[in-house]
Amino acid sequence: MNKTLITLLVSGLLAANAQAAGQDNTWYGGAKLGWSNFYGVDHNQAIKDDYAISEEDKNDVGAGAFLGYQINQNLGVELGYDWLGKYKYTATDKLIPTDISRDEIKAQLAQLTMKIGLPVSESLDLYTRLGGAYAWTDSKQLDNDNGAAFVGALGAEYAFNRDWAARLEYQYTTPLGDKALDKTGAELDNGLLAVGVVYRFGQVAPVVAAPVPAPAPEPVVVDKQFTLSSDVLFDFNKATLKPAAGQALDNLYSQIEQARPKDGVATVIGYTDRIGSDAYNQKLSEQRARTVADYLVGKGLPAGKVNVEGRGKGNPVTGDSCTSKSKKELIVCLAPDRRVEVKVEGISEVQQ
Numbered sequence: 001m002n003k004t005l006i007t008l009l010v011s012g013l014l015a016a017n018a019q020a021a022g023q024d025n026t027w028y029g030g031a032k033l034g035w036s037n038f039y040g041v042d043h044n045q046a047i048k049d050d051y052a053i054s055e056e057d058k059n060d061v062g063a064g065a066f067l068g069y070q071i072n073q074n075l076g077v078e079l080g081y082d083w084l085g086k087y088k089y090t091a092t093d094k095l096i097p098t099d100i101s102r103d104e105i106k107a108q109l110a111q112l113t114m115k116i117g118l119p120v121s122e123s124l125d126l127y128t129r130l131g132g133a134y135a136w137t138d139s140k141q142l143d144n145d146n147g148a149a150f151v152g153a154l155g156a157e158y159a160f161n162r163d164w165a166a167r168l169e170y171q172y173t174t175p176l177g178d179k180a181l182d183k184t185g186a187e188l189d190n191g192l193l194a195v196g197v198v199y200r201f202g203q204v205a206p207v208v209a210a211p212v213p214a215p216a217p218e219p220v221v222v223d224k225q226f227t228l229s230s231d232v233l234f235d236f237n238k239a240t241l242k243p244a245a246g247q248a249l250d251n252l253y254s255q256i257e258q259a260r261p262k263d264g265v266a267t268v269i270g271y272t273d274r275i276g277s278d279a280y281n282q283k284l285s286e287q288r289a290r291t292v293a294d295y296l297v298g299k300g301l302p303a304g305k306v307n308v309e310g311r312g313k314g315n316p317v318t319g320d321s322c323t324s325k326s327k328k329e330l331i332v333c334l335a336p337d338r339r340v341e342v343k344v345e346g347i348s349e350v351q352q
Helices: 003-015 045-050 245-259 278-299 327-333
Strands: 026-043 051-057 059-070 075-093 100-119 124-139 144-159 164-178 186-200 220-229 265-271 306-310 339-348
Touching (some): 026 045, 059 186, 100 164, 124 164, 245 278
Antiparallel strands (some): 026 059, 026 186, 051 075, 059 075, 124 144, 144 164, 164 186
16 A cells, blocks of 8 residues: 555545544443454474474454544544464474474454544444554464564444444454564464444433523532530440430430421431440440430431441540540540531522
């Protein structure tokens, strides 16, 4: 293909303005499966001089996966991985026919290409991909060779809807392997004819203009927190309400009702002090939070809108202020940490 033909092809692709490809500045990904064919095989001269090459199997199953970015309707970038399968052959010593060696060369690559598309209808897109790859080839009998390779492809992509598409593609890769005996002992090219499926991320439906309604009043965000001392509600190390706790919880319920928005959520959180094990404090905090929540639900809060959490000795309000004290003094000092908090969150609609 001469330079003039390449120039005309690229110019024609860039001039197209149909909408067959994915939307601009979006990602897509996919996978492919097909027929892998190795050709242009050139063995090391010493192998050709001393051995007769036969029983060549140049065909295998190839597969790959790719991730792409659609820059615009004509240009994209693709990063992919391909398993090209194996080329197999038998080498028979020309002087000693009983000396038979069977080898296979497997090939795989990671590639980065520019995708140039030509949308021909709303659903069909013709494209070419050009770029480079890093290929791994490995001979079972000799050694391996890793290095750069050229990748070119021609294909067609059909979109079933905004999100899903299928593609048919022929990909050419050269060179693979190295003729040196301390490498793979052969250099070869590969053609991969594959069918693939593509998923396009972030595709959005066309926006249909609608009459602009009058602006509604902005809702008011409700985020209130109420705190009760556990010493008012419970005896030390207990999760059963004191007789006098009812008045405090009744007052709390009245405040919640005044603040509670429509479909709001109340979260009851129990805390303990740092005395005792983590497991014990966690369990006690959960029990106290559940006791308060059950009381509030009994007063009228919807059970499905009340959440319960126990946070043990977490988030202490006393910090490091209660140190070097006897246990009795420590219990008194840490009283602020023993508490139950009720958080009310939601949106309050403004009446017009």
